[in-house]
Amino acid sequence: MKTAGAPWQDWTEELLMIEIGPADALIIVDVQNDFLPGGALAVPDGGSVIAPINALSAGLPFGIVVATQDWHTPDHASFDAQGGPWPSHCVAGSPGAALAASLSQSAVAAIIRKGRLKGRDSYSGFLDNDHVSETGLSGLLRALGIRRVFVCGLAYDFCVSATALDAVDLGFGSFVIEDATQGIGDDLYAIRHRLDDGGVIRVERASLMAAP
Ligand code: VGL
Ligand code: ZN
Secondary structure, X not given: OOOOOOHHHHHHHHHHOEEEOOOEEEEEEOOEHHHOOOOOOOOOOHHHHHHHHHHHHHHOOOOEEEEEEEOEOOXXXXXXXXXXXXOOOOEOOOHHHOEOOOXXXXXXXXXXXXXXXXXXOOXXXXXXXXXXXXXOHHHHHHHOOOOEEEEXXXXXXXXXXXXXXXXXXXXXXXXXXXXXXXXXXXXXXXXXXXXXHOOOEEEOHHHEEEOO
């Protein structure tokens, strides 16, 4: 028994510890040049996620590390020229669609490309926004025996939260690593509310540790 500190501090630390092992997946969402400073749809301070994500993928024994890429046609329906909400971004094969050069891919075993069809967008790494068409990610994770997913990357309020919420619906334990993601908008309160409501658990990197 520890003698220093208030008793509740010890409880809190223990409750927050999560052991990462072979049934856990790290999902790195859309860490692509167009979402980084200077990119076509830059997320404010988006580059700050890269070092924490590199530390996570190198330091913890995830069963699999997956990266997603937004991967649009040049005339994609989500672009403002087509009446959509976004400037042109992440056009398939373009430099803006490439994963950030400083993102370590050493541990990345699979890349899932989403939003590939002109008429249909996909914020989530699992399902298109029509919530019918699958990307194949859930099948991949199930085939590997994955039971929990830990989601990080860009952007917190769109593709990261959509991925984490779909993971709950698909039967995975779902976590967002809050200090390894950044949002486009500044209403962090609203995102957290949606995630909490949807059964996603918000954690910080410090709560994650290697299973013994
Ligand atoms: C994203 C808007 C449009 C994202 C993708 O990765 O969060 N946001 N396409
Ligand atoms: Zn997009």
